Amino acid sequence: MSAQAMTTTPELLRTTLRVDSWSTGAFGVVMLAGATWFDGLLGLPVSWSVALGIAMLGGAAVLALIAGYERIPARSAGAVVVVNTLSCVGLVVLACTDVVGLTGLGRAFMVVGAVVVAVFGEFEFVGLRRILGAAR
Known part of the structure; x- marks a missing residue:
């Protein structure tokens, strides 16, 4: 793989990463600020809201x-795409099981x-493919 395949700057990927960052950060703040409220409304324990909020800020x-x-x-x-995929699967598992009494x-x-x-993962995946395709 050439050096250019390792790094490049397609705007779709950069813009998606920025919007993903802003929205993830904003929602992390919401998870932290609303932790007590989410416990009753969503059935999401405060400890889970706090942990998710901190993870989202990171x-x-x-x-x-x-x-x-x-x-x-x-x-x-590529790591962002993998983490988003795992996060998506984790959210579906939480929604479809009784791991937490939602x-x-x-x-x-x-x-x-x-x-x-x-959706964020898909746009980031497309951006990654453009990086790898541009390097050829």
């Missing part, structure tokens, strides 16, 4: 860092979250 920082590189490393973009609204909330993560 993820947002990583996404912003990757988006800020002059040339986005293909491996970093309410009906809580299950719908998780499914909507999974769809949002899947």
Whole structure:
């Protein structure tokens, strides 16, 4: 693989990473601020909301860092796609099992979250493919 295949700057990928970062960070703040409220409304325990909120803030920082590189490393973009895929699967598992005693609204909330993560993951995947295709 050439050096250019390892790093490049297609705007679709950069823009998607930035929007993913902003939305992940904003939602992390919502998860932290609404932790008590989500417990009753969604059935999502406070400890889960806090843990998810902190993880989302960390993820947002990583996404912003990757988006800020002059040339986005293909491996970093690939890692983002993998993490988004795993997050999507995790949200669906939470929605479809009794791991956490979610309410009906809580299950719908998780499914909507999974769809949002899947959409970001798809755009990032397309951006990654463009990186790899441009290097050929």
